[in-house]
Amino acid sequence: xxxxxxxxxxxxxxxxxxxxxxxxxxxxxxxxxxxxxxxxxxxxxxxxxxxxxxxxxxxxxxxxxxxxxxxxxxxxxxxxxxxxxxxxxxxxxxxxxxxxxxxxxxxxxxxxxxxxxxxxxxxxxxxxxxxxxxxxxxxxxxxxxxxxxxxxxxxxxxxxxxxxxxxxxxxxxxxxxxxxxxxxxxxxxxxxxxxxxxxxxxxxxxxxxxxxxxxxxxxxxxxxxxxxxxxxxxxxxxxxxxxxxxxxxxxxxxxxxxxxxxxxxxxxxxxxxxxxxxxxxxxxxxxxxxxxxxxxxxxxxxxxxxxxxxxxxxxxxxxxxxxxxxxxxxxxxxxxxxxxxxxxxxxxxxxxxxxxxxxxxxxxxxxxxxxxxxxxxxxxxxxxxxxxxxxxxxxxxxxxxxxxxxxxxxxxxxxxxxxxxxxxxxxxxxxxxxxxxxxxxxxxxxxxxxxxxxxxxxxxxxxxxxxxxxxxx
Numbered sequence: 001x002x003x004x005x006x007x008x009x010x011x012x013x014x015x016x017x018x019x020x021x022x023x024x025x026x027x028x029x030x031x032x033x034x035x036x037x038x039x040x041x042x043x044x045x046x047x048x049x050x051x052x053x054x055x056x057x058x059x060x061x062x063x064x065x066x067x068x069x070x071x072x073x074x075x076x077x078x079x080x081x082x083x084x085x086x087x088x089x090x091x092x093x094x095x096x097x098x099x100x101x102x103x104x105x106x107x108x109x110x111x112x113x114x115x116x117x118x119x120x121x122x123x124x125x126x127x128x129x130x131x132x133x134x135x136x137x138x139x140x141x142x143x144x145x146x147x148x149x150x151x152x153x154x155x156x157x158x159x160x161x162x163x164x165x166x167x168x169x170x171x172x173x174x175x176x177x178x179x180x181x182x183x184x185x186x187x188x189x190x191x192x193x194x195x196x197x198x199x200x201x202x203x204x205x206x207x208x209x210x211x212x213x214x215x216x217x218x219x220x221x222x223x224x225x226x227x228x229x230x231x232x233x234x235x236x237x238x239x240x241x242x243x244x245x246x247x248x249x250x251x252x253x254x255x256x257x258x259x260x261x262x263x264x265x266x267x268x269x270x271x272x273x274x275x276x277x278x279x280x281x282x283x284x285x286x287x288x289x290x291x292x293x294x295x296x297x298x299x300x301x302x303x304x305x306x307x308x309x310x311x312x313x314x315x316x317x318x319x320x321x322x323x324x325x326x327x328x329x330x331x332x333x334x335x336x337x338x339x340x341x342x343x344x345x346x347x348x349x350x351x352x353x354x355x356x357x358x359x360x361x362x363x364x365x366x367x368x369x370x371x372x373x374x375x376x377x378x379x380x381x382x383x384x385x386x387x388x389x390x391x392x393x394x395x396x397x398x399x400x401x402x403x404x405x406x407x408x409x410x411x412x413x414x415x416x417x418x419x420x421x422x423x424x425x426x427x428x429x430x431x432x433x434x435x436x437x438x439x440x441x442x443x444x445x446x447x448x449x450x451x452x453x454x455x456x457x458x459x460x461x462x463x464x465x466x467x468x469x470x471x472x473x
Contacts, residue, residue, distance in 0.1 A: 001245065002037055002123045010119035012254040017261050017386045021407050025241045029231045032100050033245065037122050043074035043105045044125040050074065053204055057174050058135045073204060077104045078129055080140060080209045081111055082181055084366060085377045086397030087211035088114070090434045093242045094215040095208050100231070101224050102197075104206070109140065113371045117378050119248040136175065140207065146177040151196055152187020175205035182211055182438050193444035194223045213400065213434040215239070216471050220455050235458045235471045236431035239404035247405070249382055256360075256379040261386065264358045268326035272303060273387035274340075276331035276413075277396040284416045286335050293336065296413055296426035297391055303411065304340075305349040324354040328387060330380045330398075334362035381405070391426065394464035400434035407432055412464045427463045431472045435462035439469045 007014045043049045053074055079095045081088050092108065099106040107129040108114075120126055131137050139145045147153060154176060178200075179188045190196035192214075200206060215238050218224040232238050249257055265271050274297070278289055297303040305325060327344075329337040337359035344355040360380050367373040381398060384390060385406035392399030394415040403410045409429050414422035439452040452469045453461035462468040 002034070004037075004123035009251075010248050011251055012249040012257070013119065015254070015258070017257075017266075018406060019386075021240070021244070023234060023237045023240055023407060025237075026231060026233055029241060032231060036100055037125075039074075039103065040105055040122045040127070041125045043076070044122070045107070045128070045130050046126075054133075054135070057205060075102070075104045075204050075206075077102075077106055077206045077208055079106065079108050080207065081109060081114065082209060082211040084368070084397070085114075085117075085374050086381070086399075086401050089243070089247060089401045090213035090239065090397055091208075091210040093239055093246060094210065094213055096242060096246060097215050097218065097228070097238065098208075101218060101227060102201070111369075113369050113374050115371055116250045116252050117374060118246075118253075119250055121246045121248070136205075136207070146179060146209070149173065149175065150177045150179060150188050151191055151200055152189075154199060155190050155196060156187065173203060175207060176200055176203050177207045177209065180208070180210045180212060180214055189440045189442070190444075192217045192221065192440045194221060195444065197221070197223050211397075212438060213239070213397075213436050214439075215242075216433075216436045216459055216469055217439065219459060219471065220452070234473065236433050236473050238471060239400075239434055240407055240432055243401065243405050249378060253375055253378050253382075256375065257382045260358075260360055260379070260383060264356065265326045265328065265383070265386065267324065268356065269323040270325045270389075271387040272297075272325060272327045273384040273390045273402070274327065274329045274331075274336070275384055275390070275392045275396065275399045275402060276329065276333075276336050277393035277398060278331075278333070279395065279415070280417070281333075283418065285419055286333075288416055288419050288421055290336060290339055292413055292416060292421045292425045293340075293391070295421060296411060296424075300425055301411060303389055303391060305344075305351060305353045305355060307343060307347040308350045309347065311348050322352040322354055324356070327355065327357045328383060329357060329359045330384055331359070332363050332365060334359065337362070395435075395437070397434065403429070403432050404434055415464065429463055430460055431470060433471045435465055435468040435470045437462075437465055437468045439467075 001013060053076065077095060077099050079092055096106050106127055108127050109131060110128045178191050180191055218228045219235065274293065276289065276293065278284060298306055304327065327340060329340060331337065337357065341357040344357060349355060360383065361376045363373055363376065381402045384402035387406065390403055390406065390408045390410035391413065392403060392410045393413050399410065409432050411426045412429050413426045416422055441449055441452065443450045453459060458472055459469050460472050462470050
């Protein structure tokens with residue numbers, strides 16, 4: 001955190017309930033962050049450099065590739081939102097890492113449903129793109145324009161006579177789209193190749209559309225590998241450090257977090273987080289998911305306190321030498337919370353623990369475009385990150401963010417697709433890093449298929465998605 005960060009504008013920077021992280025950021029990463037803050041202050045919205053870059057963008061849609069004049073100019077990467085809050089946060093962190101590696105300024109196209117979720121991370125500057133004054137806002141969502149101005153299109157046209165003539169005149173497009181979303185335009189996968197990065201190095205404005213945690217790709221790109229390893233010698237801490245640096249709850253969001261934590265979680269000796277995401281509620285019954293949760297957290301592992309079925313229902317807890325445990329249930333639905341709460345209300349535990357079961361909200365379905373829905377989601381992610389142990393759902397980026405911010409290696413519930421409880425019900429994750437769901441599958445030099453999980457020892461296939469990869473130690 002920058003020493004310039006002031007407390008009144010962002011209370012959560014100075015009042016966090018998370019445990020102190022045992023993972024120390026490298027001195028090189030700290031120096032890169034301080035250098036980036038200077039760059040953002042110099043080039044961010046409202047500065048002379050930003051206004052000059054906008055004028056160049058609106059003038060001719062052309063830039064001087066060599067830029068031989070003594071006037072320095074700034075380069076930018078604009079992040080576009082896609083899908084839910086978890087997807088957005090992991091893709092923002094990835095895009096920020098890209099900005100660090102390429103000395104670009106990160107700007108967020110912040111839609112109304114993301115307003116006032118996060119504090120501004122960079123001192124004395126904003127990371128929010130002033131969309132109303134940005135000339136390309138219509139092009140952002142025009143799929144045809146995105147394809148025609150994409151990195152894949154640029155590379156495909158690279159050998160044409162028109163492209164060679166343009167290159168000889170020292171001209172290139174002033175902006176390009178990069179689509180590495182999960183429903184991606186495959187031609188843009190050249191972004192993960194050194195030749196693709198070389199082709200966009202001089203382009204002032206890159207517009208990034210992604211809902212993926214694509215940070216692991218930089219660890220296997222020759223262009224960035226040494227630099228990113230120097231920044232993160234402990235490779236499983238990329239999101240942990242960048243997430244804790246970037247994502248501080250706004251004062252409004254912090255009020256939700258603080259009131260719930262102090263009322264229900266603060267005095268517990270242990271906090272257990274259950275993050276329950278059901279992707280197909282119509283095909284996977286409630287009882288199947290509930291049985292899976294209990295099999296994972298009670299029968300297969302000692303996560304939830306065991307019930308003593310031999311004692312009479314009316315037996316009370318002794319209260320002598322017992323511990324208190326708070327179970328935080330986070331789900332769109334209330335049924336799981338109600339079932340677990342009733343379990344510990346009607347039966348004593350074997351160890352005589354004092355159990356509290358709590359759920360902050362139950363929205364019933366994911367509400368896209370709703371600011372308060374995202375505010376509650378962000379509060380629940382933050383509360384999960386304060387837990388001592390975490391059980392999460394497979395494929396859930398919501399859970400990925402909580403485990404990364406909390407520095408937790410969770411137990412992952414295997415994805416159920418029918419009425420049968422998976423066996424085993426869950427598995428311990430390899431690291432606290434999010435999973436990169438759709439890594440590139442072709443070798444950059446040969447175009448032959450490649451197994452991204454077998455390239456380097458510190459990149460392994462995810463436990464919850466066997467074609468995805470994640471960073472490990």
